[in-house]
Amino acid sequence: MYSTLYQLDSSIIRSEAEVETRFLQKLFADLGFPPEAIVPKEHIPALWLTDGRKRTKKEVDFLLKDPNGIARIVVEAKDPSKNIFDAWGQAASYALSINKDKPYDKRIKWLLISNGIMTALYPHDSNIPLLTLQLSDFASGMPPYVALRTHIKYAGMLPASKKALTFKPLPPAELNKLFMTCHNMVWKAEKLAPHDAFFEFCKFIFIKIREDKKRQTYGPEVEPYEMPLTLAWLKAQAKTSKHPVRDILFRELCEELEVKVQAKKKKRIFEKNETLELKATTCKTLIEKFESVDLSSIDEDLNGRMFEVFLNAAIRGKDLGQFFTPRSVVDFMTRISLRNIDLENIPIILDGCCGTAGFLIETMAYMTGRIRNDSRYNERDRIKKIEHICNDCLFGIEANKRTSRIARINMYLHGDGGSHIFHGDGLEESPKPTIDMTDEEQSETIDQANTVKNELFDIILSNPPFSMNVSIQQTPYCENC
Structure with a gap:
């Protein structure tokens, strides 16, 4: 054993x-x-x-x-x-x-x-x-x-104060069940396509995790109505906003991310003028479901990665034109490829068809877990090495624009500081910008081409697409496959 x-x-x-x-x-x-x-x-x-x-x-x-x-x-x-x-x-x-x-x-x-x-x-x-x-x-x-x-x-293990609401993490099975129930509710209530419903639900979960992490800094004097995403807060905001989740919380999140995008510290997750498409009534129902649930450690607790497990389950299958690698296969491939890594010389890893970043999340979890349990390093060295892994060592390419942004959310929530997820074709030999691209998209395509051209990767860990047709005339493409 x-x-x-x-x-x-x-x-x-x-x-x-x-x-x-x-x-x-x-x-x-x-x-x-x-x-x-x-x-x-x-x-x-x-x-x-x-x-x-x-x-x-x-x-x-x-x-x-x-x-x-x-x-x-x-x-x-x-x-x-x-x-x-x-x-x-x-x-x-x-x-x-x-x-x-x-x-x-x-x-x-x-x-x-x-x-x-x-x-x-x-x-x-x-x-x-x-x-x-x-x-x-x-x-x-x-x-x-x-x-x-x-x-x-x-x-x-800190007890909740008497005045505060009780927040608690859920066991994995219960959390997955809650995610699926709420996603299905969003799908039906908003009458959206499954993929669109999932992306809107991702926005809400993104906001929830962000607010739960901020709540960790609150003192016992903070009242429930001052805590975003509680029913008391929703009631208090009703006097000034009909949709405070969209108009306040999502706007703040977008503004925070936009600063990082402009500083080239993050790749884009949401469009500049993007909004939260969920109705105010749908958001209220989600708040009722999640009010007492603590998601603040979902990125810290890499060994759980429940968001990633749910994510693949929610958008799996032919109806969305995509397939996702079974978790057991991801785990096996990761351990085989990383079994002999030298923690003094962390490898640079690429997933050229990364989907929602399952391989990259597993890789991050494996390497950071090794470092946390290595007695050679003091706490300062551990933090430095983990930051290096998250910021410099993990790269992904995904052809589907929406999926690439979900992958960026997934990486962001699990502690990735750079989000080196490119929207592009990982099997294309020399991607080039086109005239219909925005300046930002052209810059990203050039960045992807230069990154691949430099051949800086030590390990390629990927499951290339098997649900697409490629003609024999596309010789370079087929050779890359």
Whole structure:
């Protein structure tokens, strides 16, 4: 059994101590816990529990604290030969003893038990695990691992203030279901073609993620009516705007992106005078559905990439004239092509038929995950290398204009700082600007031609189109295929 995320084989985990050092310490770091939030067993006082005349000593291996310094997770490590489910009683007894004299908002919430091969997450008051993971589940994009991060990552452990609305991330399956339900609602309510409905829904999700990330900076004094994309905010805006999502939030987003486009830091996602086509009533329904959902970590939590998974599912198939590579194939091809990369010499990667950027997102996740878990780098070096990957190492070309812009949204939301996604034909040998192109489009075509001509790519990772016809007379094109 093998974890691709931690580059860890079960055969080298032979003792409880190795479970702690080889597996749990990597897991804690990946969940975002700083050293001061991880309390090892030598600093945890033992508890003596009395059952009649018998006194029992209870100890645990780690306590994990939230950003306020309150212990929230009891962690128990076991030898790989031991059954983790037999350890629930000890962890639960310890949590019960800690919690009995504490108010609800300062109690232990979770029990995490692992022998390296199997890992289980329990609510503190239940003997039924919420999640059970094998070592192989600790891999980029695996739903059990994404769900684990959703529940216990460090950044998500701050309690909501009494005045604030409750925002929470959803498990992957629930989030995908919500996305699909809302997309179908938009399609029917707006009477748009599926592809157009999806692009309009993407605009709303783009706004939602942007506002959720801004909300992370709000203090407890901020009232719900001051938080965009809440029903209270919508009601407060009604006096000055009939469609505040379009007239305020989408306009602000476009203005922010336009500054980056003009500075040549971003490629265009929306046209200069583009607007949000969704009706105000449709936006209100979407706000009702998403009001309490936290999407702020959708780009940070690269291992989930739920937006990309939903995106491919929503616009898949012949009715839209496009096909998308199955996620399992994307994952396999990425790992095969990157298995021997040198983190000191990050490769430059191109997807010449990138679609919605699935390969590039997976590549970004794989390489940044390797860097985050490499003990050779300090935090400053990690940030610098990850920025280099996102800004300088990933390139894509997509022939469909709308799809290329969806790919740019996808990359933007997942942390790409440069969005090197070209709208053009990735199989064309020497793309040239035409007279019907705008100045911006001509510049992009020249940029694409120069980028390809310079042959700066170390890896080509792509699934060329198989749903199109090419005549034999198009010799250069066929040779490139």
